[in-house]
Amino acid sequence: LKEEFQMKLLAGHPEHEGLNKPIYSLTPNFCDSISDTPLCLVLGSEGSGISEKSLQACELVSIAMTGEYESLNVSVAGGIFLYMLQPKNK
Numbered sequence: 795l796k797e798e799f800q801m802k803l804l805a806g807h808p809e810h811e812g813l814n815k816p817i818y819s820l821t822p823n824f825c826d827s828i829s830d831t832p833l834c835l836v837l838g839s840e841g842s843g844i845s846e847k848s849l850q851a852c853e854l855v856s857i858a859m860t861g862e863y864e865s866l867n868v869s870v871a872g873g874i875f876l877y878m879l880q881p882k883n884k
Contacts, residue, residue: 805836805852817854
């Protein structure tokens with residue numbers, strides 16, 4: 795997808811994990827910056843997250859949460875991503 799269709803691969807990922815890779819925040823500014831880019835959204839299982847291969851291939855994006863929550867249900871997270879990433883005024 796990345797090479798053949800020039801898609802940006804985004805993976806939902808918690809921001810608290812210490813990785814040597816940037817984790818972007820799902821903000822309106824971030825979504826606007828990629829609004830004209832073909833996207834592939836990768837969401838992992840609630841228990842084990844995304845695969846190592848996906849972790850390396852994707853840009854990681856987290857949903858900001860207040861409080862001390864570990865994570866969101868994958869269907870809730872997917873709904874938030876799809877809402878935020880939908881094209882505005884197009």
